[in-house]
Structure formats: C-alpha cells, structure tokens
Amino acid sequence: MTNSVINPIERTEVTQQLSENIILTTVDDLYNWAKMSSLYPLMFGTACCFMEFMAAYASRFDMERFGMIPRATPRQADLLITAGTITMKYAPNLVRLYEQMPEPKYVIAMGACTITGGMFCTDSPSAVRGVDKLIPVDVYIPGCPPRPEAVVDAIIKLRKKIANESMQDRHQVQQSHRYYSTTHKMKVVSPINDGQYLNSATRVASPQEITAATGLELPLVLQTAPNSRNL
DSSP states (O other): OOSSOSSOSSOOOOOOOGGGTOOOOOHHHHHHHHHHTOOOBBOOBOSTHHHHHHHHTSTTTOGGGGTOOOBSSGGGOOEEEEESOOBTTTHHHHHHHHHHSOSSOEEEEESHHHHTOGGGTTTOSSBOSOGGGTSOOSEEEOSSSOOHHHHHHHHHHHHHHHHTOOGGGTTOOOOOSOOOOOOOOOOOOOOSOOSOGGGSHHHHSOOHHHHHHHTOOOOHHHHHOOOGGGO
16 A cells, blocks of 8 residues: 555646656657557448448447447548458459548458358359459458457457558558469350340240140141131
C-alpha cells in the first residue's frame, strides 16, 4: 500500500522535466499509427464467409474496437475483405471496386473459396482459383468458413504489417506469397443452346418412335384430314 492518491481531485501540475513534456517520433510511425487505427473495410461479401464477417462486428467480438467502421462505397474504404467465392463473371466487378479504393489500400482473402477455389477448385468451370490472380492480397484467412476469431487475428496481423511500412515504399506495391492453383483445362466447344431449340423438328412434332411407344400416335384419318369438318 502506498500513500499516493491514484485519482486526485486536483488538477495535475505540469512538470518541468523535458522527458515528460516532449514526445519524439517519426513521420512514418505517426502515419502508420493513424492508418492502423482507422481501417475502413468495404461492405463486401459474395458467399457464406460474409456471415462470419458480420458476426465479427457483433457485440461478442466487436471489431469496431479496432477503429474499423464499415463503408458502403469503395471511395471511402481502404480495406477489402473478399468474403466468399469469386466467379469469373464477378471478377471484373471485383477489380473495379479495388481500383476505386484510394491509396493506401489493403486486401484480406477470407475463406478457402477465395484463396484457392475451395470445394469448387476441381469441378466448377466458373470459380476463380485464388483471388490473388486478380488483386494483390496482404493477409490470408484459411477455413471454410473462418471463425470471427480468425478475422480478428487477421486484422491484428494486418495492423502489424502496416506498422512496419514506410512512406518511401508506397509506390513499390508488389504481389508476393502467391498460392499455387490448378489452371483451367476447358475445351472450347460449340454451344448447344443456340436459341433455336424450340423450332427444331423434334419440338414441332415428336419422332414416330416416341409417339408409337407412348400410344399417342394419331389415327390415319386424322393425319390425312386435319380438318374434322371434312369427315
């Protein structure tokens, strides 16, 4: 026990010691501290991983304690969490959203479907085998789907990465740690559905084998005289 008061009522006096009145730092440390303390993620989700991303913002985990406020527009966001499967049809939209984000910007690949294609990496002809083929990724979160604790851990790792950056290296954005994924092995064939399948001969009149097997073959009189009033 000490005799000093922890929270005194009186106003604290300004000391004359130099070490207690002056804070020395660098521009990089101040700039990185401001960036890592105000990460604004984009409200972006394409599949079931977005449910875990929403759970990370719930009261149990409270990801806003890191200063992360979700934004609905990419022009006000600096963090893109790709939560869900990215298809080839959606790939141009993803790249467009990433290009609309201001610098400096960061990307977190969330879930196995985003990192390597996940369960769709072998049979699906439309799933992108890794979002790092489209945009540079800073942190990967494995899992299907990852837990909210994993999302919080990825944010902590991203904050540590931001704290070690330098303003002189901002123009040297290089993609690293790319995941190996199987390339698509598809053969180009002529389309089956050309829009004229309703006008085909089998659609206008069924083949004779099918009509005979189902008992729907018309009598010879009706075939020769379609107008019943001529009978």
